[in-house]
Amino acid sequence: MFWGLSSALDLYEEYLKAFKLKDEPDAEAAEQQPKALNILICGGADPRHVIKTLAKRYTHVGKPKLKIYLLDACVEIIARNMLLLGLALEPAESFSLVCKTHLFMDIYGNSLLRPSSHHYVAAKARTLLNMICDEEQLQRLAPMLNIEALKYKERDGLEMAFSYWQPQQQVYDIQRYWEQRVRALLGPRYDHREGAFDWDLSMTLKSREAQQICSQEYRYWRESGVAFVFPEYEHCKPNKTLAAGLVRNGRNFLHRGYVGDIQTGPFCGFGLRSSEERLHNSVHGDNDYRATDITERNLLEFFHELQTQTVYEHDKDISRRYGSTKLLMTPLLTHNECDANESQLRYDKPWLPVPDVEVHFISPMEIRELQSGAPRWQNHFDVAFFAYNYYTFLSKEFFGALREQSLFVLETKLLTVERSEHIKKFEATAKELLKSAGLRPCINYQAINAKNMQLRYKKTPGGAGDDVDEFPEEPEEVKEKDIDEMGDYETRKQIEEIQDKQTMQSNEKEMLEINQDEPQRKGLIIEEIIDKIQEVPRKEMKGTTIELTKDNLMIGNAKKIDQIKYKTEKLEEIQDGTQRQALIIEEITDKIKEIPKKVANEKEAAIQEIKKGQQIELIIDDSLKEEYETEKLDVQYRVKEEGLLIREITNEAAKLTVQDKDEQEPKELDSSQQSDGSEMEFHDALSEEPLDD
Numbered sequence: 001m002f003w004g005l006s007s008a009l010d011l012y013e014e015y016l017k018a019f020k021l022k023d024e025p026d027a028e029a030a031e032q033q034p035k036a037l038n039i040l041i042c043g044g045a046d047p048r049h050v051i052k053t054l055a056k057r058y059t060h061v062g063k064p065k066l067k068i069y070l071l072d073a074c075v076e077i078i079a080r081n082m083l084l085l086g087l088a089l090e091p092a093e094s095f096s097l098v099c100k101t102h103l104f105m106d107i108y109g110n111s112l113l114r115p116s117s118h119h120y121v122a123a124k125a126r127t128l129l130n131m132i133c134d135e136e137q138l139q140r141l142a143p144m145l146n147i148e149a150l151k152y153k154e155r156d157g158l159e160m161a162f163s164y165w166q167p168q169q170q171v172y173d174i175q176r177y178w179e180q181r182v183r184a185l186l187g188p189r190y191d192h193r194e195g196a197f198d199w200d201l202s203m204t205l206k207s208r209e210a211q212q213i214c215s216q217e218y219r220y221w222r223e224s225g226v227a228f229v230f231p232e233y234e235h236c237k238p239n240k241t242l243a244a245g246l247v248r249n250g251r252n253f254l255h256r257g258y259v260g261d262i263q264t265g266p267f268c269g270f271g272l273r274s275s276e277e278r279l280h281n282s283v284h285g286d287n288d289y290r291a292t293d294i295t296e297r298n299l300l301e302f303f304h305e306l307q308t309q310t311v312y313e314h315d316k317d318i319s320r321r322y323g324s325t326k327l328l329m330t331p332l333l334t335h336n337e338c339d340a341n342e343s344q345l346r347y348d349k350p351w352l353p354v355p356d357v358e359v360h361f362i363s364p365m366e367i368r369e370l371q372s373g374a375p376r377w378q379n380h381f382d383v384a385f386f387a388y389n390y391y392t393f394l395s396k397e398f399f400g401a402l403r404e405q406s407l408f409v410l411e412t413k414l415l416t417v418e419r420s421e422h423i424k425k426f427e428a429t430a431k432e433l434l435k436s437a438g439l440r441p442c443i444n445y446q447a448i449n450a451k452n453m454q455l456r457y458k459k460t461p462g463g464a465g466d467d468v469d470e471f472p473e474e475p476e477e478v479k480e481k482d483i484d485e486m487g488d489y490e491t492r493k494q495i496e497e498i499q500d501k502q503t504m505q506s507n508e509k510e511m512l513e514i515n516q517d518e519p520q521r522k523g524l525i526i527e528e529i530i531d532k533i534q535e536v537p538r539k540e541m542k543g544t545t546i547e548l549t550k551d552n553l554m555i556g557n558a559k560k561i562d563q564i565k566y567k568t569e570k571l572e573e574i575q576d577g578t579q580r581q582a583l584i585i586e587e588i589t590d591k592i593k594e595i596p597k598k599v600a601n602e603k604e605a606a607i608q609e610i611k612k613g614q615q616i617e618l619i620i621d622d623s624l625k626e627e628y629e630t631e632k633l634d635v636q637y638r639v640k641e642e643g644l645l646i647r648e649i650t651n652e653a654a655k656l657t658v659q660d661k662d663e664q665e666p667k668e669l670d671s672s673q674q675s676d677g678s679e680m681e682f683h684d685a686l687s688e689e690p691l692d693d
Contacts, residue, residue, distance in 0.1 A: 001045060001261040002080065002242055004387060005110065005415040006453045008048035008298075010056040010068070011039050011383050011407075018407045018442045018458045020388040025061045035061035040401075042071045043387030044365065046108065047085045048269040055302040056356050058309040065356040070380075073364045073390075075157030078150075080241045082128055083121065083159075084108060084192030085359070089351035092307050098318065100300045102230070109266030111174045111225025111239050111258070118237035125165040128350045132158050137647050142351045149362040160248060165240045172238040177257035178225045179346065185262060193554055197222045200263060200417045208414050209451055211279065212324050213267050213291045225258075227266050228292045263417045264539065271295035276314060287323035304484050306352055323370075385409045388416075391430065399437040409454050410440060431457060 015021075015037065022029035040637040041049055050068055057063060072078055087104050106117040113121070131138045132147060132155055147155070183190050197219045205213060226235050245256035272293035274280070279297060281288045297319055301312040370377055371393050378400050386394065388411045402408060410430055413423045419521065439457040452607070 001244070001262065003266040003269055004045045004048060004411065005261075005264055005413075005518070006411045007272055008052040008269055009385070009409070009454075011049055011409075012037065012051050012060060012383065013056060014409065014456070015383050015407050016060075019405060019454060024062050030062065034064045034382065036067070037063040037382045038619075039066060039685075040381045040384040041068065042370075042385065042393075043073070043390035044385060045072065045077060045387065046069065046269060047081050047088070049358060049385060051088050051306075051463060052301055054357060055305040057354070057357075058217045058305065067358045067360060068363050069360045070366050071362050071364065071366060073367065074244055075154050075364070076161050076241075076244045076246060078130070078154070078361055078599050079158050079161035083241060084126055086124060086128065086351060087120075088355070090347070091349050091352060094347060094349060097303055097307075100542055101296055101301055102233075104299055105228040105295060105302075106233075106235075107239065107241060108269075109221075109227040109295075110180055110235060112235035112236060112305070113237040113239050114233050114317060115237055119345070121239075121241065122166050123345060124347045127346070128631045129159060129162040130348075131160075131553065139347065140350065144354055144357055144359055145353070146358055146360045149360060149366070151363050154363055157246070160246050161243075161254070163254075163324065164243065164246055164253050172243055172255075174242065174258060176224065178262070181258060181262050182222070194219060195334065204417045204554065205415065208266070209453055210272060210415060211282070212272050212287060212294055213265070214287055216326060217267075217290050218265060221265050222262070225262075227294065230292075235516060237440060243530070258562065264415055267291040268415050269295075274302075279319065279597075288321050289323045293319045297335070306354075362580055367393050369402055370398050373400045377401040379403050381406060383407045383409070385411070386412045388413050388426070390495070391426070393431075394433060396433075396437050396537045399403070399459065400441065402459050404459065406459045406693045407442075409458065410457070411454055412452055413595070414451055414453050427452065429457065436566040463649065464558075484545065493639055506510075671690070 016023055017032075021032045023033070032576060039053075044050075047070075050070070053066070053068070058064075070078070070081060073082070083105065084104065087100065088109070090100060103117055103120060106113050107121060127141070131141055131145070138145060138147075148157075159488075186193055186196055189196050201210075201213060201218045202216060205218075217227065217229065220229065229235075235466065242654065243259055244254045245254075245257050271294045272295050274297055276297065279294055280494070281291045297314055298319070300314065303311075304312040366377075366388070368623045372395075380401050380403070382403055384402060384408065386409070391410070398406070412430075414427050416423070422504075431441075434441075434457045439459050442456040442458055445452070445455075
């Protein structure tokens with residue numbers, strides 16, 4: 001409720017990507033760029049999209065006039081958004097960059113504040129109260145803000161929130177409210193809550209694009225509500241910006257306690273991804289840096305760009321590697337609030353100027369008007385962002401508020417701890433609604449089986465129909481023509497990984513179908529393979545071909561056979577040079593498909609021959625290692641812990657290809673060779689002259 005569950009977006013950049021508009025200074029690109037954009041953020045819960053859009057504005061050649069409309073259902077969230085946006089645009093003389101960043105993190109995601117943060121909230125609330133009550137003050141301090149669309153009832157709610165944030169005798173007991181929520185959620189599991197917290201993080205969130213969140217910071221937040229912790233700070237003041245449902249009761253206030261998120265955390269908006277890859281280093285699942293450190297680095301970048309309009313260069317000494325460090329957490333204490341007075345600092349300086357940008361706060365009642373397709377909102381917005389918890393307000397009539405060329409971004413439930421079935425059902429239902437409304441996806445969601453934090457759909461001129469908009473179904477592979485469409489939203493490396501994974505899955509499925517008629521058969525007999533190998537024509541080597549090498553010098557590069565996965569990451573190190581010295585796997589597997597299945601009695605005879613050492617079988621089931629072992633070294637393959645070494649198999653296969661079938665009787669080795677288990681003597685006993693082409 002008080003923070004979003006998706007990463008911050010530069011909405012103007014997303015618009016350019018969706019329609020592939022060039023952001024260049026030449027005349028042709030300038031004609032394509034829009035002159036003005038109206039952006040709707042419905043249920044954003046925080047100003048993360050606004051902050052990033054304004055911070056990255058200087059990077060674009062075209063700078064259209066932006067009108068950003070913020071719609072939230074709770075007046076207290078509107079007041080909180082004003083406070084956080086005012087802090088982000090605080091002039092440089094008020095705070096240093098690091099101080100401003102830590103202050104923002106404190107107010108944004110901690111249930112308890114530092115005393116200095118508490119004093120800032122109280123002082124800034126008085127300034128905001130003057131701004132909403134005095135139009136001249138509003139124009140002097142923050143001319144970019146527009147509250148004309150707010151009704152008087154909502155302005156009274158803002159006045160109530162800013163007044164409640166002042167120091168007073170009535171204490172906002174956030175620790176008690178937090179514990180009540182956690183007890184109600186966990187029920188009888190409360191006494192074992194640390195296990196429940198670890199399960200939600202390790203088994204749910206980390207598999208849903210939240211790998212950067214560390215166990216210690218997540219468990220501490222679930223226990224206390226304090227998300228962003230630094231060793232030098234003490235958190236002791238209640239964060240009153242998290243209060244909701246305020247009502248005056250004489251000189252005091254009634255409220256609904258704490259009704260926000262207690263399962264995911266405030267780490268998603270700024271703390272999951274960064275432009276510096278080194279911050280995402282992880283060893284055995286332990287991150288070098290916490291989501292707190294990623295949040296700090298991203299906010300430093302945004303605030304620097306807002307102040308200077310220049311590229312930010314991060315000082316590595318600022319980010320501390322606490323990802324795998326267990327910090328000593330002292331007990332949290334709540335102090336009396338009556339220690340702030342009118343003589344404390346005032347924060348009433350004009351906000352940083354952002355030319356040609358307006359931020360409109362609109363009434364929560366407008367959500368009903370948009371849902372019903374009110375005429376005054378028709379054909380009004382170029383970009384719309386919808387939070388997942390506002391999905392119930394979406395309707396076909398709502399999309400009438402989007403212009404002919406517009407972008408729609410829907411936040412999904414990916415970063416919640418709901419069951420996977422619920423998340424998939426939510427996405428499927430949303431896609432059906434967007435499709436029926438005439439929108440088309442910006443990327444091919446059918447071809448890429450990825451986890452989506454947001455769904456991006458666009459509305460194009462002419463209201464395209466289903467046959468025109470829908471991507472063709474390609475469940476098994478990603479074609480090259482789709483890469484250009486996806487490249488705007490996914491890195492090239494991610495696309496290649498997806499293609500490799502889908503190709504591997506396709507190969508595994510194809511190979512498993514070979515043996516599905518006879519599930520008791522656990523391997524392929526080499527005698528059958530090599531009979532077909534002799535018929536394989538020689539082919540020229542290709543750059544992407546993986547070979548089974550029988551060169552003893554390349555033992556370090558031999559890869560294991562593991563569930564029919566013939567894959568290696570070091571292609572250049574095991575490929576043959578000018579001469580062909582091995583058999584290409586794809587040729588072998590093509591011939592394997594032609595081998596007829598053996599009936600049950602033939603299989604039993606084959607097993608007896610294997611046990612006698614007359615045949616060798618490629619085992620793909622580790623449970624059958626003992627059954628197919630033989631004591632004769634000249635035909636024995638060694639079963640290592642990691643699987644069968646390709647080099648050992650191909651040595652024997654090469655030997656059998658040059659021998660007559662009647663002359664495949666194994667040679668007896670002396671006792672010294674049998675007792676010595678070294679790999680080199682083993683292969684010396686088996687190796688013969690290499691097979692010539």
